[in-house]
């Protein structure tokens with residue numbers, strides 16, 4: 339193989355998985371004039387929130403699935419208020435076709451968790467940095483079964499029993515599991531890269547820290563699969579080390 | 582105080598009705614006044630397994646709707662003094678059951694019986710939810726295969742979160758694992774999960790292991806609960822399970838587990 343061929347083999351890119359927190363604008367009425375006024379009011383409350391904020395437009399809750407909606411005008415209106423449309427969620431054929439014309443990806447309808455956001459609630463940073471507030475950990479002593487979800491908001495999650503396949507643990511802080519971890523564990527879900535996951539037996543379907551994740555298929559290849567480990571984030575790489 | 586016991590599983594066809602009939606009959610045999618209630622509206626077959634299908638006049642739904650009294654609808658077992666069956670309706674669907682109606686019937690049963698066995702339909706929807714909602718104890722029937730174990734796990738989560746006890750913050754439902762259709766040869770060949778595997782995944786107390794047995798089909802064809810076939814392995818295994826349910830410590834039988842450990846080889850049993 340020639341030098342040029344070898345160079346050509348050298349990868350110029352890397353595909354990475356990540357989970358981004360993203361704002362979703364769910365439109366429930368086809369009334370762009372009112373949207374304009376209501377958005378303007380929101381911008382006034384929280385100007386910082388509306389500066390080039392990436393946005394997904396969710397249109398499937400509209401009456402008649404949003405038939406007759408002027409997508410171009412909607413996107414322009416969002417843009418005017420500092421919201422940059424990345425993608426659509428829609429099922430109506432005309433909207434999907436229009437999305438194609440604007441080169442906007444169409445995402446599948448969501449079954450996932452979505453919280454209501456209050457942009458005004460977030461900012462207003464205090465003048466002097468306040469003492470970090472200590473939130474109590476959430477301690478669970480019974481097994482967490484498939485289909486169950488436990489969230490430790492603002493703190494750590496400590497589970498003293500087994501976590502079944504199909505169960506989901508969420509924490510803003512660390513996650514500790516003193517039993518086999520067979521479900522999903524997502525630590526630092528609000529973006530804290532210093533969050534960690536500790537478990538007695540790594541058998542998870544997925545682990546994630548601040549949005550960087552590994553699924554079972556990758557985890558099973560780990561030499562530490564089935565062992566007591568801690569999982570931390572360095573850069574955007576999940577590190578799994580023996581406990 | 583009467584005890585409400587639900588026999589549930591998530592997955593269908595794992596042996597809930599066979600188990601409800603056997604355990605209910607076993608409790609009556611030991612002198613406890615027992616009612617077995619078929620919650621599988623639309624697919625009733627508890628009456629067939631109990632051999633009383635020709636004597637069903639009124640059913641559970643009739644009692645809920647006030648078309649009949651509980652006394653009229655309860656079918657007395659021909660063999661045992663203490664045993665009664667409340668059949669499900671075959672002509673209605675699950676929507677005919679509602680929580681107020683079920684509560685009314687359960688409360689009335691509680692006044693007259695020591696044990697009320699609720700034979701749950703498959704699934705995790707309304708019918709299964711109503712069957713477990715008022716329970717004090719649950720027998721989670723599981724076959725030694727991955728999908729059944731998974732569904733049992735899911736059901737255990739619902740017992741711990743969606744029952745009346747959970748919603749009222751009372752002491753949780755007492756959970757028992759009953760492994761049925763257990764086939765030690767297939768476990769040895771690696772075609773089925775072993776007892777330890779299932780226990781380890783579900784981490785609840787093992788009430789019993791019922792072997793896969795010809796006696797079960799034979800008994801259900803004759804309308805005789807298999808526990809009355811005292812010669813059969815399945816009948817004996819159910820008998821042991823009833824004794825354990827009543828607090829006796831009995832070693833488990835019929836489980837030639839794969840690769841018996843050193844102690845097991847020495848002593849031949851477990852626990």
Ligand SMILES: Nc1ncnc2c1ncn2[C@@H]1O[C@H](COP(=O)(O)OP(=O)(O)OP(=O)(O)O)[C@@H](O)[C@H]1O
Pocket residue numbers: 590592593594595596597598599600621701702703761762763791792793794795797798801815
């Ligand atoms: N230990 C056993 N050995 C052999 N066959 C069994 C055993 N237990 C149950 N069966 C058979 O399995 C089938 C299903 O049993 P059963 O009706 O008790 O299950 P179920 O969980 O009540 O089903 P459904 O979910 O439909 O209500 C029946 O044909 C029964 O004879």
Ligand SMILES: [Mg+2]
Pocket residue numbers: 597598599621700701702
């Ligand atoms: Mg049944």
